[in-house]
Amino acid sequence: MSQTIRVDIPHQLHRAQARARIDSKIGRLADKIPGGATVEHRWDGDSMHFTVGAMGQTVACRLDVEDTHIHAEVGLPAMLALFAGKVREMLEKDGPRLLA
Template sequence: MDIDIPHSLGRDEAKRRVEAGLPKLEQHIPGGGTVTAHWPEPYRLDMRIDVMGQSIPTQLLIEEANIRATVSVPMMLKMMSGPISDFIRGSAQKMLTKPV
């Protein structure tokens, strides 16, 4: 599933805000969970969200005016695709709107 999150911050500021918000992300996972994240490229963040005994691989590509999230929802969580999409979009928007 692909999710586009528009912003007007520019690439560097968007990346800075996403980096600053990552440590807080686990606190907002409904029912609890863990997040593992690393930057394999300057503007690509690879994450794994572990929740409800399932892993959700997620990749964020930070562009000048958009963040493209690619989320691989496992079969066991397909019925939760809408709430997962809402969580990722909402979390990214919160990170982008809160100056650090």
């Protein structure tokens, strides 16, 4: 069964600054995934929709830039749902680095 992870990452930036920092660093996400990965993204207003493809799986994600936080949603397919806890930990730990 697939699983959606939701995490809020606080920030103290203007929305445009938060968007710019995320946009400039999203490509680094592929380096964090073992076995090689592809990352494709697009903006729809203040929401970034992106997919991460690795090891034959595709993970659909969304980042919503709000005034005080980034709301992240990661949809893990059934085969990767086992790793939901580790993915949540990584988002909480490394997510703020996208804004630094």
